[in-house]
Amino acid sequence: MAGSTIDHLISVMVFLGALLVFISLFNQMIQTAILYQRHKFLATKCSDLLDNILLNPGIPSDWGKSNVTPVGFGLQKDPEFTQYRLSPFSLMRLLSSSGDRVYYSQTGEWYSNVSWGIGGGYFLLQESECINYSVASKLLGVNGTYGFQLTIAPTVKVSIVEDKNVASYLRLNITVMGQGSPLADASVDYLMFWTDSSEPIKNSTKTDSLGFAYLDFNGANGLPRIEVSRNQTAYMFIAKASLGGLHGIGYLSREIVTKAGNIILLVENYGNGTVLLAHKWGKNDPGPGDSQAALFFNATFYVLPDSFSPIKNVTVEGHVTYGEGLDYYPIQIPTSQVGFLVVTYWTGNEYGMVVMPWGIGTIGFSVVFGGDPSGQEWVVTDVRQVLVGDIAYQARLALWSLEGYGVVG
C-alpha cells in the first residue's frame, strides 16, 4: 500500500514537472511569436506613416510658405502634388532635432538649428515659427502611442574642401558619393561667388571613377586666380553633380572669424522673410585680442531655378557694430521662391562669406525632425527616395512604440 502511494506521489510530481516544462516552453514560444508579430506591425505602421507624411501636402497645402500652424501634417510639394516630391518650404519649418538650440540674447529668442555654420552655411529659424514634434505627432494621430524621427538627407553627398597642400592658390577638392558607391563620371556644374567678381562664375567639370574632381583657381583654364591664405578674399562655391537622372548638390562658403568677428544669419520672421544679420559678438563676447570695429557686409539673395542659373534678386549693404546698438541688421528677402542668401563681410582687409538657403535642397541641407530613438525597446525604419526640387533625397522614418515594452497593435 505504501509502495503504491509512493509510486503515485512520484508519478504526480513527475507529471507536474513535465507540465511545468511544457507550459514554460509553450509560453516562451507564444511570447516570441506575439513579439514578432507586434514588431512586424510596427514596421507596417512605419511604412504607412512615412507614406502618409510624404504623399500629402498638409492642410492648408501651402502651410510651408507662411507661418501658419497647419491643421494637417504633410510634406508633399504644393501645388504640384507629384508623388514623393517634397516642398522645400515645409521642410524648412520643421523644428530641427539635430543641432543644439540657439539662444540669441539680443532678441531674447530661441532658434531651431538646422545648420550652425557647417561649411559656412546657416539656417536658424525662430522656434515659435517652427512646427514642433508634439504638433506633428498630434496631427499625424500618433501622439502618445508612437514616437518617430524623420530624417531627410541628400542621396548624393557632394563634399567640397579646400586642399591645404596647395598654398599658392585655391584648390577645391570635390567628392561625390552616393549611398552605396561613388558617383563616377558624373558631370559637376558649379557656381563660384567670389568677392572680386560681381557676377558668379559658372562652369562644369567631371568626376573620375572614384567620384572625385578638383578645381584649380590658378588663373588657367578660364578660372581666375584666387588666393585665400591671408583671408584677403572670400568665396562661396556650390556644385551640382548629375548622373543618370540623379542629382546632388553641395557647397562650401569661406567663413572666417575676422578680428571684428563674423556674421550669423537668423531667420526672425518666416512669413515676411526677415533675416537678421547678427554680429557674432552679440552672441559670444569678444575675446581680449578681438576688435570691436564695425563689420561691413554685402548681402545678396539669389533665386535658384532648376536650370542652376542664379538670378540676383535683393542686395543690401550695411554694417554691424557690437556695443553700439547695431548688434544685428534686419533685412528682408523674398519668400515665394527658393534660393540662397550670400553674405560677404569684412573689416579692414579680412573677408569672409556665409550662406543661408531659402528652401531645403537649394544647397543640399539635411533635416532631422522628431524624437530621440535611443533607449527605445524596438525601433523600425523605412526609407523612400524623394525629390526636393530636382535634388534626390532619402526620407528615412524611425518609429517606435511608446506604450510599454510591447508594441501597440
Next chain:
Amino acid sequence: MMRTIEVLLVIIIILGASMIASFFAVLLWPREVSPLNLRRLAFTTLQVLDLNYSLSRIVFMSPDNPAWNELRIALSACLPPNIIYNLTVYEVQSGNATELYKYLDISISNAESLGVASDAASYLVASSNVTFRVIPEKIGTSGVGGTLYILNCSDARGWWITGYTAQSLAQDLYNLLSPYFQTTVMVQNTTDFGKILNNNTLQGEVVQNAVVINTFGEAVPIPSSYAIKYSRYNYAEYCYQLGNITRLYNWTWVSIVGYPLYYVSNTGYFNGSSDQNTYGIYGMKQVGQAGVRAFLQGLDRDHYPPPGYPNGDSRSLIPSAGFTATLSQQVLDCCNYYGIYPSPYQTSTRALEDSILRDYYLTIGLKIFDSVTVSDTTYNPGALYNHISRSGSLLALGLTRTPDIRLTALGLLSYYKPRLYRSKYTATNTSRLVVLQLGLLGGV
C-alpha cells in the same frame, strides 16, 4: 509502477502535443520581423531616376550605349550598400501579340542572386519618339456658332467663388474648354462685354449660338451703358435684358455656382460708399432672387415685370436647406470619355425648382445632377435648360461655394458631346516596362 508508466505515457503525449503545436506556430523569419518596404523603395528609386525623363531616355538605348553604365552607377549610388538589385527591361507589345511583355536582353544587377527574399516594383516608360495625340472635335463645326465667351472682366467682382478670383477660374476654364471650341474669347472688361451684348464681335468670332460662361459666381458683370439704361427693379431689368439677348442670339448662358444673377457688378460704375453686396464687397449691387426669374422672363420673351408683380418677381426658387446632389449617369459616363473627374457627390444649396420648366416654357437638355425632391417639390441641382423655342439656354449649377469649374466643363461637354479623335496606336517599340527588384544582403 503502473502509475509511473502512465505518467511517462502522459509526458510522451504532452511532448507530442507540444511538438505538433510548435509545428503550427510558425515564427516569422528574422528578415520578416522588421522589413524594409522594398517595393516602395524600388518604386521611388525608379521615380527619382526618371527625373527629367532620364530613365525613359536610357531604357530605349541599345545595351552597349554608355548611358547604361551611367544608370548602373546612379542606381548603386541611390541604394544603401546592403541592398542588392536587378533591373530588367521588358518591351510592351501591342496588337495581336500573345505575350504582352517581351523580355529584352537588358538587365543590370549588382549581385548574382537576390537572396532568399526580394520585392519588386515596375515602372512604365514611353519613348520620347512617339507622341499620342487626341484631337477634339470643335463644337459648331457642323453648324453655326462655336464661340466660347469666358467673362474675365477686370472691372467686376465675383461672389461665392471663395478662394478663387474670376480671372483664375477663367484661365482654368480656358485651359479645359478652348480645345473644344472653334474660337474662345476672354472678355476682358465690361466694355467688351457690352460690345458682344450689342452683337459686335471682339476678335471676328461669331456672336450667334455662343456659349457665355459667367465666372463671377452669383454676380454678373454689367456694362456701364447697360447699368444706366436697365437699372429698374434693382437691376432685375438688366437680367431680363440678358435673358432677351440669350434668346435673340441663341446663347447658352452658364452660371458656375450658386444663385444665378443675384448681383450685378461694375467697379467703375458702382463706386459709391453704399455700392456693396451687404457683405462688404464693393463695386456691386444686389438684385436678389428676382434676377434669375427676370432672366427666364426675358428668355421666354414675356413682359417685365410680369403681371401681378409690379416691382419684379422675386419669389424664391431654391430649397430652404441644402442636400447632397449626385452626378447623373449620363455625365458620369462622360467623365471617362473626357477624362474629367470631379467628385460625383456635391453639396447643393441653390438648386432651382422644377416649376420653372412650366412657368417659363423650358425643357431640360441635360441633367448634370439627378433631381432631388424635398417636401413634394422637385429641384434640379444642376441642369442645362433649353427654351422650347429652341433658342436660348441656361446652364445653372446650384451648388454651394466653392465652385468646381470641372463640373461646368463637364456639363458643357456632356451636352455638346464633341468627339475625341485619338491617334491610332499602331507604332511599335513605344513603351517599355522597367522592373526593379530589390533584395537585402545577408541574414536569413
